[in-house]
Amino acid sequence: MSQTIRFFLNGKKQEASVRPDTTVLDWLRSVPRLTGTKEGCAEGDCGACSVLIGDPAGDAVHYQAANSCILAMGQIDGRAVVTVEGLKTEQLHPVQAAMAENGSSQCGFCTPGIVISLAGLAAQRSPAGAGLAAQGNAAATGLAHKTEVTDSDIHDALAGNLCRCTGYRPIVEAARKVGNVTIAGPHVAAFAKIEPRTTISAAGSTFHQPQSLNDVLQLRKEKPDAILLGGGTDLGVALADYHTDWNEVISLARVRELRAIRETENHLSFGAAVTWEEILAGIIEYYPSFATLIRRFGSTQIRSMGTIGGNIGTASPIGDGPPALIALGAEIELASLSGHRFLALEDFFLDYRKTELRADEVIASVSIPKPAEDQEFRVYKISKRYDQDISTVCAAFSVVREEGQVRSARIAFGGMAATPQRAPKAEQALVGSTFDHRAVEACARAITAQFKPLSDWRGSAEYRLQVAANLAERFWRDVAGETVEVMAL
Ligand SMILES: Cc1cc2nc3c(=O)[nH]c(=O)nc-3n(C[C@H](O)[C@H](O)[C@H](O)COP(=O)(O)OP(=O)(O)OC[C@H]3O[C@@H](n4cnc5c(N)ncnc54)[C@H](O)[C@@H]3O)c2cc1C
Ligand code: FES
Ligand code: FES
Known part of the structure; x- marks a missing residue:
């Protein structure tokens, strides 16, 4: 057991003797006094606290931006952290120079975070960015080797950085x-030189980072009350906002089996600790509409940390992953020392934030079928802002047609009930039809009849019902090629 966290800080080896649940932002600003990293919202929304996190990948180091305000010190053990101070060597870093020459800063509070996000993007198109591809993770290949950066890439990189004056x-x-x-x-x-240690313990906070699923399951059995940590983008908000203590944590980030992406002839399977940024690269070829949704999932900082297992484990009724995954017929694998069990994702959610997960289990993987011939799939996220916002309603539709008739349909919603839910009667309204307007109207009526959503500040119950029913028609028109891509969807 170690009492220190080892990592590289701006290129230099560092050992921090600190509770592993201290946020990286707090530590950076108070111990080495690297105050270029700012605190704005302290909950992952504004990007002022962005730092680059580097991991070895093949023969290079892969850097990606992350929010240090919701990142715990234990999570950087064995990794490299680059702050805005570390970007500048003898001269301004090219991103800093471009920002200065272009008048891209006024009050400057957001500027360090923006420089970090753009440096992260630019680093991915430099030759070193090939590291992830070299690592052989097929899904990660899309992240590396960005030889040409488009405006859309730039907008994505900046979606998690708020600037109020420039x-x-x-x-x-x-x-x-x-x-x-x-x-x-x-x-x-x-x-x-900084190989991650399996357990770090300091000042009453213990951080386990097992590397195999079996070790996780053993820990889970011995310490059923320990916090199971994916990327920490949900748990880290409570850490930063409410100063909750993490006295015992089991981190899943280094577990080989949970980091794997597998592709078979008919299925794609994602280990629970695969991040949304990695899933984005893996899914785009098969389900472009899902990829569009993932691009709107938080920001690059959130997607580089947040995992698919955490999105399901948190069991939020407004999480974006579950509706899409349920409509795609996802199966979830739950593992414990007594064995593995598999269930349809919709059966995992029992009630508000209540799931099938037992105290000795972890979500191990999620698998989805590859698209069938003549399958149409779309997922729509309705939120107040396009980027970096939580869904008011998320709706996913999938139909498979055979000789002009709908052979099967799967429809799922988020934001309409206490859990993500399928809409069986709406599905039945489509099955056997020629996918005509009459069937779609029946589908919309079944949606309105099934759900009794809540009213909250994101939207009233009436609004949610109307939007959900309208999206059935939107899906039909999209499939018919009648609609144009609009920013709001
Ligand atoms: C600024 C911001 C923007 C966000 N935007 C979105 C968004 O657009 N859409 C959206 O859906 N969500 C969003 N989120 C929420 C969050 O990013 C996602 O839910 C993410 O997928 C959580 O994954 P994680 O690995 O970070 O979870 P963690 O915080 O690590 O864990 C969340 C919960 O899941 C449990 N858990 C984690 N892994 C497992 C496992 N393998 N088995 C069992 N339980 C597990 C944990 O114990 C915990 O209870 C946002 C969050 C922030 C802070
Ligand atoms: S301080 Fe706003 S994202 Fe971290
Ligand atoms: S320069 Fe002031 S917030 Fe961006």
Whole structure:
């Protein structure tokens, strides 16, 4: 058992003797006094606290932006952290120079976070970005080797960074001018010096980071009250906002089996600790509409940390993953020392934040079938803002047609009940039909009859019902090719 957290900070090896549940932001600002990393919202929304986190990947180091306000020190053990101070060597970093030359900053509070996000994006198109691809993780390949960065990539990289005074035009212009960049960090071989330890314990907080599923299950059996930690983008908000203590944590981030993405002839399977950024790269080819949804999931900082297992484990009625996964017929694997069991994802959710998960179990993987011939799938997220917002309603539709008739249909909603839910009567209204307007109207009526959503500040019950029913028609028109892509969907 170790009492220190070992990592690289701006290229230099560092050992921190601190509770592993201290946030990285608090530590950066109070111990090495790296105050370029700012605190804005302290809940993952504004990006002022962004840092780059580096991991060895093949023969390179892969960097991605993360929110240090909701990241615990235990989560950076064995990794590299680059703050805005670490980007500048003898001269301004190319991103900083482009921002300065382009008048892309006024009060400057958001600027360090924006520089970090853009440096993260630019680093992915530099040769070192090939690391993830070299690692052989098929789904991660799309993340690396961004040889050409489009405006859409720039907007994605900035979606988690709020700027209230400059306005985004000069920031985006600066981003367009940045060429290939390197991040002044440790060489990949140096990571051998900071190999992650299985247990770190300091000042009453213990952080386990097992590397095999069997070790996780053993810990789960011995310590049923320990917090199970995926990427911490849900749990970290409570850590930062309410200063909850994590006295015992089992981190899943280094568990080989839970980090795997598998592809068979008919299925895609994601280990529970696979991040949304990795899933995005893996899913785009099969379900582009799901990929569009994932691009709207939080921000790049959130997607680089948040996992599919955490999104399901948190059992939020407004989580974005479950409706899409349920409509795709996802199966979830629950593992414990007594064995593995598999269930349809919709059967995992029992009631508000109540699930089938037993105290000795973990979600091990989620698998979805690859698209069938003549399958149409769309998922729609309705929220107040396009990016970085929680759904008011999330609706997913999938139909498979055979000789002009709907052979099967799966429809699922988030934001309409205490759990993500399927809409069986709405599905029945489509099955056997020629997918005509009359059937779609019956489907919409069945949706209105089934759900009794809540009213809250995101939307009234009436609004939710109307939107959910309208989305059935939107799906039908989308499939018919009658609609145009609009930002709000
Ligand atoms: C700024 C911000 C924006 C967000 N935007 C979105 C959004 O657009 N859409 C959306 O759906 N969500 C959003 N979220 C919520 C969150 O990012 C997601 O739910 C994410 O997928 C959670 O994954 P995680 O690994 O970070 O979970 P964690 O915080 O690590 O864990 C969440 C819960 O799941 C449990 N858990 C984790 N892994 C497992 C496992 N393998 N087995 C069993 N239980 C497990 C944990 O014990 C905990 O109870 C946002 C959060 C923030 C802070
Ligand atoms: S301080 Fe706002 S995202 Fe961290
Ligand atoms: S420069 Fe002031 S918030 Fe962006």
